[in-house]
Amino acid sequence: MAPGSNVREGGCQCGAIRYRLEDAPFAVHCCHCRTCQRETGSAFALNGLIEADRLTVLAGEPVRVEPPSQSGKGQSIARCPTCQVALWSHYAGMGERATFVRIGTLDDPGAFPPDIHIFTRSKQAWVQTGTAPTYDVVEVSR
Ligand SMILES: [Zn+2]
Ligand SMILES: [Zn+2]
Numbered sequence: 001m002a003p004g005s006n007v008r009e010g011g012c013q014c015g016a017i018r019y020r021l022e023d024a025p026f027a028v029h030c031c032h033c034r035t036c037q038r039e040t041g042s043a044f045a046l047n048g049l050i051e052a053d054r055l056t057v058l059a060g061e062p063v064r065v066e067p068p069s070q071s072g073k074g075q076s077i078a079r080c081p082t083c084q085v086a087l088w089s090h091y092a093g094m095g096e097r098a099t100f101v102r103i104g105t106l107d108d109p110g111a112f113p114p115d116i117h118i119f120t121r122s123k124q125a126w127v128q129t130g131t132a133p134t135y136d137v138v139e140v141s142r
Contacts, residue, residue: 009058010087010106012080017060017087021101025050028103030114030132032123039067039077039086043124046103047089048112055088055099062087 006024011017025048036045062078074092079085089100103112117123117134 008106008108008111010101011059012083012085012087012105014080014083014085016082017062017080017085018058019087020056020058021048021050021106022054022056023050024048025101025103025112027116028112028114029100030117030129031119032117032121032127033119034122035067036119037122037124043127044117046114047100048103050099050101052090052097052099055101 006021008021010019010021027049029047029049030044031047032044037043039045060080063081064076064078066074066076076090077086078088080087085105086102087105088102090096090098091100103109106112113132115132117129117132119137120129120134121136123129123134
């Protein structure tokens with residue numbers, strides 16, 4: 001692959017926040033936990049893990065909110081101050097060095113399919129996970 005071919009841009013719904021991923025995420029988690037279901041109002045969340053310094057904010061300034069997380073260790077979510085779309089998170093377990101980008105906010109949301117499914121004990125029965133490995137409970141960090 002040519003250098004830079006994994007560079008992707010994304011943003012919030014209103015366009016106030018724009019960002020760029022300088023590399024592909026090193027892992028993409030499909031999280032079926034109840035927290036992600038509730039936060040997204042959907043069946044799961046798709047999070048790409050990337051080193052924090054590989055995400056560049058191009059426009060706007062996200063605000064941080066800190067709702068409770070499934071692990072109980074806390075998380076910090078970066079949202080657009082205008083449209084409130086959640087763009088990425090930091091989890092206490094991994095600190096500020098790793099960023100969990102909401103893959104659905106990329107301009108090309110199909111660019112990075114999940115390579116692991118986590119918290120599948122609360123997975124919706126109709127969701128097919130394909131060939132990627134699944135974990136009932138434990139959030140795998142690597
Ligand atoms: Zn916005
Ligand atoms: Zn989750």
